[in-house]
Each structure stands twice: as structure tokens, then as C-alpha cells.
Amino acid sequence: MNRINNKLREHKKLLSIYFTAGYPNLNDTVSIIQELEHSGIDMIEIGLPFSDPLADGPTIQDSSTRALKNGMTSELLFNQLKDIRETVSIPLIIMGYFNPMLQYGVEAFCKKCQDVGIDGLIIPDLPVDVYHDQYKSTFEKYGLANIFLITPQTSDERIRFIDSVSDGFIYMVSSASTTGAKTGFGNEQTDYFERIANMKLKNPQIVGFGISNNETFKQATQYAKGAIIGSAFIKHLTKNGTENVRAFTELILK
Amino acid sequence: MKTTYNVNEKGYYGEFGGAYIPEMLYPNIEELRQNYLKITAEPSFRQEFHQLLKDYVGRPSPLYFAKRLSEKYNTKIYLKREDLNHTGAHKVNNTIGQILLAQRLGKTRIIAETGAGQHGVATATVCALMGIECVVYMGEVDIARQAPNVARMKMLGAKVVPALSGSRTLKDATNEAMRDWINNPLDTHYIVGSVVGPHPYPDMVARFQSVVSEEIKKQLLEKEGTKNPDYLIACVGGGSNAAGTYYHYLDNTDVNIIAVEAAGKGIDTGESAATSVLGKEGIIHGSKTLLMQTGDGQITEPYSISAGLDYPGVGPMHANLYKTGRAEFISITDDEAMTAGLELSQLEGIIPAIETSHALAVFEHKKFKPEDIIVLNLSGRGDKDLQNYIDYFKL
Ligand SMILES: Cc1ncc(COP(=O)(O)O)c(C=O)c1O
Numbered sequence: 001m002n003r004i005n006n007k008l009r010e011h012k013k014l015l016s017i018y019f020t021a022g023y024p025n026l027n028d029t030v031s032i033i034q035e036l037e038h039s040g041i042d043m044i045e046i047g048l049p050f051s052d053p054l055a056d057g058p059t060i061q062d063s064s065t066r067a068l069k070n071g072m073t074s075e076l077l078f079n080q081l082k083d084i085r086e087t088v089s090i091p092l093i094i095m096g097y098f099n100p101m102l103q104y105g106v107e108a109f110c111k112k113c114q115d116v117g118i119d120g121l122i123i124p125d126l127p128v129d130v131y132h133d134q135y136k137s138t139f140e141k142y143g144l145a146n147i148f149l150i151t152p153q154t155s156d157e158r159i160r161f162i163d164s165v166s167d168g169f170i171y172m173v174s175s176a177s178t179t180g181a182k183t184g185f186g187n188e189q190t191d192y193f194e195r196i197a198n199m200k201l202k203n204p205q206i207v208g209f210g211i212s213n214n215e216t217f218k219q220a221t222q223y224a225k226g227a228i229i230g231s232a233f234i235k236h237l238t239k240n241g242t243e244n245v246r247a248f249t250e251l252i253l254k
Numbered sequence: 255m256k257t258t259y260n261v262n263e264k265g266y267y268g269e270f271g272g273a274y275i276p277e278m279l280y281p282n283i284e285e286l287r288q289n290y291l292k293i294t295a296e297p298s299f300r301q302e303f304h305q306l307l308k309d310y311v312g313r314p315s316p317l318y319f320a321k322r323l324s325e326k327y328n329t330k331i332y333l334k335r336e337d338l339n340h341t342g343a344h345k346v347n348n349t350i351g352q353i354l355l356a357q358r359l360g361k362t363r364i365i366a367e368t369g370a371g372q373h374g375v376a377t378a379t380v381c382a383l384m385g386i387e388c389v390v391y392m393g394e395v396d397i398a399r400q401a402p403n404v405a406r407m408k409m410l411g412a413k414v415v416p417a418l419s420g421s422r423t424l425k426d427a428t429n430e431a432m433r434d435w436i437n438n439p440l441d442t443h444y445i446v447g448s449v450v451g452p453h454p455y456p457d458m459v460a461r462f463q464s465v466v467s468e469e470i471k472k473q474l475l476e477k478e479g480t481k482n483p484d485y486l487i488a489c490v491g492g493g494s495n496a497a498g499t500y501y502h503y504l505d506n507t508d509v510n511i512i513a514v515e516a517a518g519k520g521i522d523t524g525e526s527a528a529t530s531v532l533g534k535e536g537i538i539h540g541s542k543t544l545l546m547q548t549g550d551g552q553i554t555e556p557y558s559i560s561a562g563l564d565y566p567g568v569g570p571m572h573a574n575l576y577k578t579g580r581a582e583f584i585s586i587t588d589d590e591a592m593t594a595g596l597e598l599s600q601l602e603g604i605i606p607a608i609e610t611s612h613a614l615a616v617f618e619h620k621k622f623k624p625e626d627i628i629v630l631n632l633s634g635r636g637d638k639d640l641q642n643y644i645d646y647f648k649l
Contacts, residue, residue: 054429074550
């Protein structure tokens, strides 16, 4: 059974953290993952950096640029992760854009994911219909959950379709925006969170984009199963380095 | 079934095209996809579009027989004078079409990317014409090398936002425009400036530009007694002036197609934008096409002296024309282009845009027969490039 589904069955609100592989330093990947698990994080999204991250705001763009300058590649990431399952047991998801996976070979990429113990993928620019027609069987063959995004503008009909194709959770983008911490959620967000909660989807939802502190984490998880923090954690790494990951997670979970 | 080089109902040209977009853009792209054919077929749309092309842009643009250029290369060369359009390039054919579409979709804010600034100027122009807010993203490097066009956009009331990421050229300006659209999905329409991006953009832009080949057919019939030239030549950045030139001839294989890319300092120098030679299949700006990238799938930074050709991809129509062999692709270096630009200026009294100069350099590369009829899209005028020409030739 997939680690993601087991985690989703736990009776608690989940905190998932995104970081860009290869940032701040090329070889920080494994220690960041271990630190995050030790500090009580439920799930990790490992960002595979891309030169042209369309859906990302300045913070993740900058970390991606730096990671690529540091020398990060798909192959290197798999090498870094090859023994990760000896020390880490929480779900690990790779989040990245489709072109690097296409160049690696989608099947080869999925196989490598399975080999090192990756549980799922989030690929913002792989549309659900293309996935459904061309890649679903490959992902399933290698035991990978594919996680899809929905936004406040996604129609109910499409949300139902995405729910039917998903196995794991649905990534609920909090507002019409690129990634990057905003200050708080307004009525618009809570209405949207409520609307989705009322749809009683088969897959639980985890909210991402704009979660940066204890307050926004609580607001999001009032309706959803969990929340994902990305840019705010990258900013923490930029400022404090990789030594003090727990200081960040304590502030969120306090 | 007869092969067609045009788009299929799923938005693909052969294996190229599609819409590889983040979910955040899906509602906008879907709205366009469901409406663009319907709206552009409405009589009131067609009427307004053609009226504006005629009275505001100055169409039809002349098909000019370039006598001295033809003598020099001992063949028959016609220039399709898109440089004489209002705003100085072919780009305005598309922006007129898209602004009318945006109005009918109820959009109140326009964004665009620009490289050479021609598309930015053409967008700022139609926004001024219609009284709509306009924001243009432009790479910082391009802002420096296309200063006259930056000034024109400002004069027209547009806000020019520098793209500071990546190579700070056209690719990055396009990223920034897409991010803006993600952040402003409801009131904003993105006027993409070439036949690139997710479906339906490549087809929509090609249709708006297809007026070029529609006119060529009529004009050539008058001048030569045939609708069909032997060769069509156009430069390809994203490929919109080329798509317009080829459009009504795509499936007529009696007409040869030549696409001209920017080789920059040379194909093997690492400073080039010749996508067909250096590119591989992949995804850029929401489209599956040929693009320049590393083995790891990172998009590489192109180089060309011409801001309008300085793009690491080509539109999916052109990727398919290349892959199927329907078009011949030729790459032209900075130096060859500049020389051809000077030559046209002094043989015909026409100063071309540096983008267009790349197409003109084909005559030094390829020998044509004296009886060949060639139509070359003179996609833009060189006013915006004067400083570059002056610096290059130390005039
Ligand atoms: C005069 C001119 N020609 C050609 C181009 C290249 O664009 P496309 O390949 O879409 O025609 C540009 C772009 O800025 C241009 O200004």
C-alpha cells in the first residue's frame, strides 16, 4: 500500500513541506529530508528544479535557478535519493515540470522513482487529460500516485473528473496565483475551501500556495486534510541555512 | 486521406502542439478554445476585423516586384510589404484580431510579451485604439537593444514591465506574461504575439496572419497570372509572419516553403537561436514542439542579434513542417543578416527589420532559377534597428 494513502488515513491534519532539490547547496537534499521528518513533518515534496517554472513566483524561481547553477539534474537527484528509504519513512513526492521528465523518458523516470522509493508526482504542466490518455498506466505500473491541482476557477465538473482520475490527494491551490506567501486568507478563500469540502470528494484535499505560518495553516486545515508550505520554507533556508529546520516547523505547528 | 499541415481538431500539428498548461490557466485557455472559432466566424467580427485591417492598418499590403534585387540574384523576387503596415510589421494583423476577440469575451485588461518590441507596440496600439489597459512584458536585455519601441509603447499608454529572470529576453518575457495571467485570470486576456503557446493560440494567431497569403494569392495572380509562387520565404522567430505567408499554401506542395532561422554567431558557437538544428522535442510555453534544451530538459538561452528571433523554440506548425520535410529550414548568422539588410537598403531603398534581414540573406545561400517566382515576407521595417545597424556598420 502506498505510503501516501496510509498517511492520509491518519486522524490528524497533515503538514507537507516543499523544497527545491539542490538548494541552498547541491548536496543538502538528504539532510533536509531527514531534518524535516525528525521535526514532525508528514510529507515532503522534493522540487526538481526547472529553468522556466511557469507556475512559480520569485522565491521558487530563484531557488530553482540557484539549484541548477549548483548542478542539480534529474540523474543526480535520483543518486542522492538512492538510500533515502534506509532512514526516512514519510511519503516523498517529486514536484517538477514535465519537460525534464520527458527528456529523461517518462517510463525511465517513473521506474527510477519506484527504485528510490518515491510515492508520487506533482507535475503542474501535465494536463489531466493527457495524463489520462497517455501516461496513467505507466504511473500505475510503478506504483506512483499522480497529484492534480485544482484552483478557485476550476469548474465542479472538472473537479469531479480530476477526483475520478486521482488516487491520493487533490492539491488545492488556495487562490488564483503563482507560488509565494501572501498575507492571510480572506472570505474568498474560506468560501472556496468550504465549497470544495461540501463536494465530498473521494480524495482528500491538501491546500497549497500562500500558506506561510501557524494562522494560515490552521485556516486551511479547518476545511482540508492538510496544507503544503513551499516559498516560506525556502525563505527560511535562505535566511537560516539548513541547520535549523525545526525552528521553522515549530512555528507552523505550535 | 490527404495529409494536411494544418492543425487538427485536438490542437496538434502532427505530433506537435497541444496545451501543456498548469491547471491555473486551464479555464482561460478552455474559454478561448471553445469560443475562438465561433467568435471569429461571426459576420460582425469579420466586418470589423477587415474594416480595421483596411482603414487602420492600410491593407492590403503591396506585393512589390524587387527589380534590382531580382537582377542581382538572377531570379524573380516579390516582397510582401508587411513593413508598410501601421506600426511597421506584420504583428498588428494578429493584435487587431485578438483585441476584437478579447472585447467579445468581456476582458478589460490586456497583457503581452514582446521581443523586438514590434508585438508590444502593436498590442499597445490596439489597446489605445480600444481604450483598454495594457501591460507589456519585455526582457531587460531587449529593452536596452530596442529602445525606440519601448518609447513608443510608453507613448501609447502601455506599461512596460522588465522581465528580469533567465536570459532576460523573449522567453522570459513570455514566462512573466503567463505568470501575470495566472494571477489575473478573470479580467485579463493575454495577446500572444506569435504562433506559439498552448492550443488554440498557434492556430488562432496563424488564422489572423493568414490574411498575408490570402492577399499574395490575389496579387500574384494579377502580376504573374498564377496564384502559386515557386518559393515562399519568411523568417521564423516563433513563426507568425511565416505562418501567415504559408497558410493558404500549406497543403499545396507545388509551392516550396523556406523557413529562415537565426544562427546567431554560428550554429556551433553556443550562441545561436537555430531551433530546427539545435532543438529537440519538448515542451515550452505550453506547447509540445522543437526547442533548444540541455540533455536534462532545461531550456537553454538562445542568442541572436535580432531580438525578434531570439527564442529557443518554434511554433508547433513549424516543428511539423520541419519534421515532415514540407519546409526547408535555413539558418543565417548575424553577419549574413546584417549584410543582407544593408544590401536591400541600397538596392531597393527599403531598410528592413533585422529579423527580416535574415530571410533576405537566403539569396546568398541558395541559388534560384531565373524563372522562379519567389515571394518573401518583408515582415517589418528597420526603424527600430537603426542604432544596431549604425553600430554594426560604423555608419
Ligand atoms: C519584423 C519582425 N519579423 C519577424 C519577427 C519574428 O516573429 P515571428 O516569427 O512570429 O514572425 C518579429 C518579432 O518581433 C518582427 O518584429
